[in-house]
Amino acid sequence: MSGAFSIFGSYSEREIKRLKPIINKIDSFGNAMEGLTDDELKAKTDEFRKRIEDGEGIDRILPEAFAVVREAAYRVLKMKHYEVQLMGGIILHQGRIAEMKTGEGKTLVATLPAYLNALEGKGVHIITTNDYLAERDRNEMGQIFEFLGLTVGVILHDMEPEQRRAAYNADITYGTNNELGFDYLRDNMAVNKEERVQRGLYYAIVDEIDSILIDEARTPLIIAGEGDEPSDIYYTCDKLVKTFKKGEHFSVDEKRKAVTLDDAGIEIVENTFGLKNYADIENRLIQHHIIQALKANYTMLRDRDYIVKDDEVIIVDEFTGRVMEGRRFSEGLHEAIEAKEGMKINNESKTLATITLQNYFKIYEKLSGMTGTAATEEMEFREIYNLDVVVIPTNKPIQRIDYDDVVYRTTRAKYNAIINEIEESYKKGQPVLVGTSSVAKSEDISFLLKRKGIKHNVLNAKNHAKEAKIVEKAGQLGAVTIATNMAGRGTDIKLGEGVAEVGGLKVIGTDKHESRRIDNQLRGRSGRQGDPGCSRFIISLEDELMERFVPERFKELYDKIAENDSMPLQSKWVTRAVETAQKSVEGDNFYTRKNLVSYDDVVNVQRQIIYDERNKVLDGEDVEEDILDMAKTVINKTVTDYVGTQEEEEEADEFKQQLDKIISATEDICIDKGSISADEMKKMSNAEIENLIYEKAMDIYEKAKQKLGEEEIKSLGRVILLKVVDEKWVDHIDDMEFLKQGIGLRSYKQVDPVQCFQMEASEMFDSMVYSIKFNTVRNLFLNLLARLNGNGQPEELEDDELDDEIEDFEDIDEEEMIDESAAAEETEEQQEFQRLLNEMEAIEQEETEKEKEAETEQEADNQ
Incomplete structure (x- = not known):
C-alpha cells in the first residue's frame, strides 16, 4: 500500500480522512440496526423513499442507509462490510473511482451505493466484464437487495426484448458494457416506443472500470446491416499492396499499428487508378481501401489477431486470447483480410448505429467504478471521463x-x-x-x-x-x-x-x-x-x-x-528500463484513445441531436409544426437558389426562366401542378413568392386533413420523418467514417486533422439536416397529393416484399457483437406504422415510375 500512496497518496490520504466522520456516523447506527426485526429492517426502504419524496437528499440518508445494507448483508450472506469497504462505497456514491486491491470484496462494496441510489427510483446499473460475472453477482448480491424490498434484474446476451425490458425496469440491473451499450443503440433505432427496453441512464457502477473504459475503449460499439455486394476493389487493392515493400512504399508505426503510404507508394496508386492527386478528398474511397489492405497485410497477423476456420475469418481478442465468434472487424478491415486470405468476401456491412464506450458512459448522469489497478491511468480517467481515483487502504497489510x-x-x-x-x-x-x-x-x-x-x-x-x-x-x-x-x-x-x-x-x-x-x-x-x-x-x-x-x-x-x-x-535498473518502455506504450495508447474520443465527441453531439429528434417522434409528440417549418425552409432555399437575393436587375427572359424553374421544383416538392404561374409571380418579391408557394402547399395540407382526418395526416408525417431521419443518419455515419479515414492526410498540409474534421463534419451535418427537411417535406406532400388524387390506397404488400421494404430494421447484424434476439410481437402501433409505411413506399414507387416516363418522353422530344 505504501507504494501506491508514495506516488499520489497524499491526495488519497486526504480524501480518506474526509470520510472518517461519515464512517463514524454509519457505525453509530450499528446497534440500532442490530436490534430491528427483519420486517422492521425491510421497512426502512419505504421510510427512506418517503423521506426522499419529502425533499431530503440522499447524502443525508447515506449513513443510515449504509448501516441498513451492512446489517442486511450480515443477515442474508453472513458478510459484514469492513470499514474500508464502507469507504469504497462512499467514494462510488460520490461518482468517483475506488481503487481496491484484489480480494478486498469489491462486489460487496457495490451493494452500498447501489441500494442508496436505487431509492430514487431511476434505476442503477452495475456493469461487469462478462455474462458469467453479471449473473453470479445478481444471484448472490441480489439476495441483499431483495431482502430489503428492491427488485433486481440481469441482462444476458440471449435474452428476448421483453426480458430485457423487465430487467431494466428493476431497481438495480446487472449487465455487461457491451449488452447495455448495444441496447442503447437498438433503442435509438426502434420504429416505435414499445420496442425500446432501457428507461434512461441514471447511475452506473462499473466493476473493473479500467478494463472497460481503457482496454476496450479503442473498439467502438457498432450495429451493422447488410450493405451492398462487395466490389472487386478489395482484391485489386490487396493484389497491389502485396507488391509493396515496407520502408520503400509505405511505413508502419508498430506502436500504434498504423500504416502510411510513402511517396513511392502514392505514385504507384495514382498510376494504377489514374488519379491526379491521391490526397484529394474525392479519392477518399481508394485511400480507405488501400490503407485497409495495407493494415490487413502488414499489421494483422494470422493466428494472433485472427484465425481462419471453415473458410471464415474469426477475430481473436488481443486482451484475452479468446476467439470471438460472430464478430467482424469494422471499417472494411474484415473484408480486406478476407481478400488477403484469398477467400470469398461476404457482403459489405453497412453501419446503422455506432458509439464509443467513452461517450456511452458519459451519457449517465452519474458514473463511478472499482478496480484493483486504476492509479497508473488516473490522468486518463480525469481528462476523458472527469473521474478522480481514490486509493482505498487494504483491510490487512499486504504481505506479498x-x-x-x-x-x-x-x-x-x-x-x-x-x-x-x-x-x-x-x-x-x-x-x-x-x-x-x-x-x-x-x-x-x-x-x-x-x-x-x-x-x-x-x-x-x-x-x-x-x-x-x-x-x-x-x-x-x-x-x-x-x-x-x-x-x-x-x-x-x-x-x-x-x-x-x-x-x-x-x-x-x-x-x-x-x-x-x-x-x-x-x-x-x-x-x-x-x-x-x-x-x-x-x-x-x-x-x-x-x-x-x-x-x-x-x-x-x-x-x-x-x-x-x-x-x-x-536488478532494479532492469525493472526501471522495462517500466520506461511500458510508459512509452501507455502514452501512445492514451494518445490513440484520446484521438478516438476527439473524433467521436464531434459525432456524439450530432448523434444526440438525431436521437433526441427520433425520441420526440417515438414518444408521440406533435411534430406537425416542425414539419410545416421544414416546408418554409425548403421553399425559402428553393426560391433563393433559383432567383438569388434580388440585389441586381434581371433580364425579363432570364427572370421568367428562373420562375419556371421554381414552379417546376416546387411542383416536385409540395404543390399541385398548374396551381401557380410565372405571370402571377413576376412582379413579386422573394418573400411574396415564398408566401404564395407556402399558401398553395397549405391548401393541399388542409384539404388532406379534411379528407383523411387530422390524426391520419399527423401519423403519416411522423412515419415519413422517422424513415427519412434513419436513412439520412445511416448515410451520414458512412460519410463520417470516410472523412475520418482520409482526414489524416491533411496533416501533410500542416493542418490539425481534428480541427479539420470538426469543421467538415459540421458542414456535412448541416447538409444532412437540410436533406432530412427536403425529403420529409417532399415525401409527405407527394403522399398527400397522391391520396387527394385517388392514388393513396395501394394494394397490401406480400410478407416477403414487406421484408425488403423495411430495410435495416430487421435481421440486424452487429459488426462487433451480433444479436440474434427475436423481434417483439407486433403491437397495434407497429401495425399502423407499417400500414402507413407500405402506402408511402407504394406512392414513392409510383412517383419514380412517372419520373422515368417523363425522362423517356423528354429524350424522345430531344431526338
Missing part, C-alpha cells in the same frame, strides 16, 4: 513480495528458467499461477510442463463459468495454473489449507504487457487479504515489448555482462 524482473537473452532460456521455477515450487506443494500474453504462449508452457510430468490447468478465457471454478482452486496445494491476461478475472484465488506455510501463491509473469496495469493485475492475484505470496516476471530480450522499445545499448550491456544466453540479469 514482488521480486525484481529477471531478463534472459533468448526465449528458449526464458522458458527453461520458468519451467525450473515452477518445478521447484511444485515439489514443495506451493501453488503457482503462470500469466501469459496469448493462447499460443500458454500452450508452449503447457507443452513443456507435460514433458516434465507436472499436472496443470490451462485457462484461455473461453468458458467463464468453468474458468471461475478452476481459478477458485488455483490456491490449493500443488496447483499449477496457466492463464492468459484476463482469464478468470473477477474471481478470487483463496489459499487452501497448508498453503500459507509453503509461501502462499506464487505468480510468474512470462511477458511484460504493454500496460503496467495489466502486470499489476497479475501480481494482485497473490497476497489477497493479507495472505503470504510472491510474484516475479521472467522475460527475454526477444519478447515483443522488449524488441520494440528497449534501447540497443541495453542489449549491448547484456552481452558484456552475461557469459552466455542462460545467464539472467536481475
Whole structure:
C-alpha cells in the first residue's frame, strides 16, 4: 500500500480522512440496526423513499442507509462490510473511482451505493466484464437487495426484448458494457416506443472500470446491416499492396499499428487508378481501401489477431486470447483480410448505429467504478471521463513480495528458467499461477510442463463459468495454473489449507504487457487479504515489448555482462528500463484513445441531436409544426437558389426562366401542378413568392386533413420523418467514417486533422439536416397529393416484399457483437406504422415510375 500512496497518496490520504466522520456516523447506527426485526429492517426502504419524496437528499440518508445494507448483508450472506469497504462505497456514491486491491470484496462494496441510489427510483446499473460475472453477482448480491424490498434484474446476451425490458425496469440491473451499450443503440433505432427496453441512464457502477473504459475503449460499439455486394476493389487493392515493400512504399508505426503510404507508394496508386492527386478528398474511397489492405497485410497477423476456420475469418481478442465468434472487424478491415486470405468476401456491412464506450458512459448522469489497478491511468480517467481515483487502504497489510524482473537473452532460456521455477515450487506443494500474453504462449508452457510430468490447468478465457471454478482452486496445494491476461478475472484465488506455510501463491509473469496495469493485475492475484505470496516476471530480450522499445545499448550491456544466453540479469535498473518502455506504450495508447474520443465527441453531439429528434417522434409528440417549418425552409432555399437575393436587375427572359424553374421544383416538392404561374409571380418579391408557394402547399395540407382526418395526416408525417431521419443518419455515419479515414492526410498540409474534421463534419451535418427537411417535406406532400388524387390506397404488400421494404430494421447484424434476439410481437402501433409505411413506399414507387416516363418522353422530344 505504501507504494501506491508514495506516488499520489497524499491526495488519497486526504480524501480518506474526509470520510472518517461519515464512517463514524454509519457505525453509530450499528446497534440500532442490530436490534430491528427483519420486517422492521425491510421497512426502512419505504421510510427512506418517503423521506426522499419529502425533499431530503440522499447524502443525508447515506449513513443510515449504509448501516441498513451492512446489517442486511450480515443477515442474508453472513458478510459484514469492513470499514474500508464502507469507504469504497462512499467514494462510488460520490461518482468517483475506488481503487481496491484484489480480494478486498469489491462486489460487496457495490451493494452500498447501489441500494442508496436505487431509492430514487431511476434505476442503477452495475456493469461487469462478462455474462458469467453479471449473473453470479445478481444471484448472490441480489439476495441483499431483495431482502430489503428492491427488485433486481440481469441482462444476458440471449435474452428476448421483453426480458430485457423487465430487467431494466428493476431497481438495480446487472449487465455487461457491451449488452447495455448495444441496447442503447437498438433503442435509438426502434420504429416505435414499445420496442425500446432501457428507461434512461441514471447511475452506473462499473466493476473493473479500467478494463472497460481503457482496454476496450479503442473498439467502438457498432450495429451493422447488410450493405451492398462487395466490389472487386478489395482484391485489386490487396493484389497491389502485396507488391509493396515496407520502408520503400509505405511505413508502419508498430506502436500504434498504423500504416502510411510513402511517396513511392502514392505514385504507384495514382498510376494504377489514374488519379491526379491521391490526397484529394474525392479519392477518399481508394485511400480507405488501400490503407485497409495495407493494415490487413502488414499489421494483422494470422493466428494472433485472427484465425481462419471453415473458410471464415474469426477475430481473436488481443486482451484475452479468446476467439470471438460472430464478430467482424469494422471499417472494411474484415473484408480486406478476407481478400488477403484469398477467400470469398461476404457482403459489405453497412453501419446503422455506432458509439464509443467513452461517450456511452458519459451519457449517465452519474458514473463511478472499482478496480484493483486504476492509479497508473488516473490522468486518463480525469481528462476523458472527469473521474478522480481514490486509493482505498487494504483491510490487512499486504504481505506479498514482488521480486525484481529477471531478463534472459533468448526465449528458449526464458522458458527453461520458468519451467525450473515452477518445478521447484511444485515439489514443495506451493501453488503457482503462470500469466501469459496469448493462447499460443500458454500452450508452449503447457507443452513443456507435460514433458516434465507436472499436472496443470490451462485457462484461455473461453468458458467463464468453468474458468471461475478452476481459478477458485488455483490456491490449493500443488496447483499449477496457466492463464492468459484476463482469464478468470473477477474471481478470487483463496489459499487452501497448508498453503500459507509453503509461501502462499506464487505468480510468474512470462511477458511484460504493454500496460503496467495489466502486470499489476497479475501480481494482485497473490497476497489477497493479507495472505503470504510472491510474484516475479521472467522475460527475454526477444519478447515483443522488449524488441520494440528497449534501447540497443541495453542489449549491448547484456552481452558484456552475461557469459552466455542462460545467464539472467536481475536488478532494479532492469525493472526501471522495462517500466520506461511500458510508459512509452501507455502514452501512445492514451494518445490513440484520446484521438478516438476527439473524433467521436464531434459525432456524439450530432448523434444526440438525431436521437433526441427520433425520441420526440417515438414518444408521440406533435411534430406537425416542425414539419410545416421544414416546408418554409425548403421553399425559402428553393426560391433563393433559383432567383438569388434580388440585389441586381434581371433580364425579363432570364427572370421568367428562373420562375419556371421554381414552379417546376416546387411542383416536385409540395404543390399541385398548374396551381401557380410565372405571370402571377413576376412582379413579386422573394418573400411574396415564398408566401404564395407556402399558401398553395397549405391548401393541399388542409384539404388532406379534411379528407383523411387530422390524426391520419399527423401519423403519416411522423412515419415519413422517422424513415427519412434513419436513412439520412445511416448515410451520414458512412460519410463520417470516410472523412475520418482520409482526414489524416491533411496533416501533410500542416493542418490539425481534428480541427479539420470538426469543421467538415459540421458542414456535412448541416447538409444532412437540410436533406432530412427536403425529403420529409417532399415525401409527405407527394403522399398527400397522391391520396387527394385517388392514388393513396395501394394494394397490401406480400410478407416477403414487406421484408425488403423495411430495410435495416430487421435481421440486424452487429459488426462487433451480433444479436440474434427475436423481434417483439407486433403491437397495434407497429401495425399502423407499417400500414402507413407500405402506402408511402407504394406512392414513392409510383412517383419514380412517372419520373422515368417523363425522362423517356423528354429524350424522345430531344431526338
